[in-house]
Amino acid sequence: MQQLLQQIINGISVGSIYALIAVGYTMVYGVLQLINFAHGDVFMVGAIVSFYAASRRIAPTMPWWLHVAIIAALALGFVVQLLIGRDWRTALRRVLPFIILYLVIVPGLLIVSAISHSSRLGSSSWAMAGFALLVALLACGTLGFTIERLAYRPLRNKPRINSLITAIGISLLLEFGGQNPAVFGPTPQAYPEVIPRVTEPLVNFHVHVGRLLNVVVVLTKVDVLVIGTTLFLMIVLTWIVLKTRTGLALRAVSYRFDTSALMGIDIDRVVSVTFVLGSCLAAVAGVLYAVKYPKVEPLMGLLPGIKAFVAAVFGGIGNIAGAVVGALILGLVEALVVGFLNNGSQYRDAVAFVILIVILLVKPSGLLGKHVVEKV
């Protein structure tokens, strides 16, 4: 009994992290019907950027060749726009967000680096953890925005398979780009302990129900942090989706893409917001994951990404609550299989996927997914 309760806590803790990633998958799918395979790698970037921030290794300036490359890319983008027949105003407007981004990043990097080297932050403190999280949020938000803008938007009206292949391409680019020693390298690094004594037990629950039950269950700080953060962010997200104008637009776009454009909704903006929101959630997940399992490397997003995707499908892709439920169930199944089957770690993924197949056979749209009637 004690083991069962403990395994349930372990499962919910892992499931919460899956949930944060799964929500990003499901939001993008809801709006664009696109499976953003690069999402797991945005999660990885969040973990690695926060690793650099927390270990005070953010350089104040970019190397000169990166400046040259960015400026060349901006110029190239502008020229291409002109070549395909746009007048210079439109062309400039297309490139403008990136010029602004570049102009913000250059001093931004300087500031972030200066803060990271300040001694007032402490090396193992809540301030440092908050700072690392903030840097990860900024980096992932920017990355999500850029990916959508450069890789997905030009293909939005093309067959969906094109975007899907592009997504896989972006994913591989991030994974193997990260393995380049100039960026991070393939060797796993130990993540610094940003939050003091985070893995110590916070409470030992004495679950006591008459003579039936008398057990001790451990809840660590990091578990509480992970579960609490996920809970909080889900409430915030629900509020955004249900109570704000942006959320209204988001729901409208996911309901009818073309019609909502006719209603005066700026679809490009809604899609960008979706990507930035999803990427920020992935950033939080990345930092929490690295705090919980203090080892970071460029391929760390692969498995959690796939599992979160499965969780999103499991719960009914396109449905935010479904993604959370799916992720929690997946986490629980994994923990219980390992805990109660002999040699469970080898069957864990197999069992999880068999359950997925069974659910999809019974309810093809997923646990909470809506059944959509195809109109002819």
Next chain:
Amino acid sequence: MRWIFTGLLAASIAFFSGCNKSDSGSANSNQILIGHVASLTGDTATFGVSADEGIRLALDEINAAGGVLGKPVKVLTEDDRSLSDEAKTAANKLITKDHVCAILGEIASSRSIAIAPVCEDAKIPMLSPGSTNPKVTKGYQYVFRNCFIDPFQGSAMANFAMKNLGFKKFAILYPANSDYGVGLRDVFRDAVTKAGGQILVEVAYTEKSDVDFHSQLTKIKETNPDAIFDSGYYTEAGLIAKQARELGITCPILGGDGWDSDQTVKIGGQAIEGCYFSNHYSPDEDSPQVKKFVADYQKKFNGKIPDAMAILAYDSMRIMTDAIKRAGSTDGTKIRDALAATKDFPGASGVTTIDSEHNAKKSVVILKIEHGKFNYAGTVKPE
């Protein structure tokens, strides 16, 4: 336009084939080429990096003393990114393209097992500095190792834990997808049962992909063991220790030589204090050879303390060149015969004799992790 592209293509082909020629042309000229397959990057990168540094140190000494057979020695290191398939490709490349006369490596048993048939087929002698799984050399004519094997390492740890530390009941946590981990688990289990101890539970995890061990450890916690034996590598050891402490498991964790890396302490931190693992040597050992090696190594590599893989690779390089010297030729079969006849070689990690099963008989050193350092805790000599 098309002409320009064609021209560029032709030029680049000419350039690259030119490179190839100049590379292989140097192979059989006036130097002796030895290949080293190493995990310079990837999961177990410290193994490959340490081994390569040990080899470079030996290489400097050998070439300073005039090389071998009157020729300078050159070591070509190929990175396998800690992957078995890549290790095989690397060995193939070293043998067929670079025409090396001998191969050093790998450290990880799974990867040595992948390379062994390649060397055997090509009749190129292979000497693994630190692969401890018996399967590495079993049944091969051309494959050797410069270290003890798991049956000895596992029983040494079991006996040390039971006699010196007084433990009776153990739980085992092992990587089910690693030859090294599964082999070491079997040996440890047998040694404990033979000595009257008890294995309470055996739980598996998946090496290289698992980062969450809470479920496995929760299962172990139920059985309340005196100690946990983790037969995996350093990549997981730190995380396992951390998560064990999270769940309130306070007993020490024991491990094998796969723990030998500074990453164990970096990732494990406070959680891994007071744990023990078996190893090939300790830098604190009171022997003039070890002291000289440590001093030379620190001088060459900016004060870095050499781990066991470094000293084993250093010795392996010297044993290999010694064999080439005695063979008097770079012919694979002759080197093989000389290697097999290695007797009482004065290595830094101990006097080395290669036995009939191509293993080296060496002592096991038990190390204890204290204040982030590996402290010497005891030695178990071979029978």
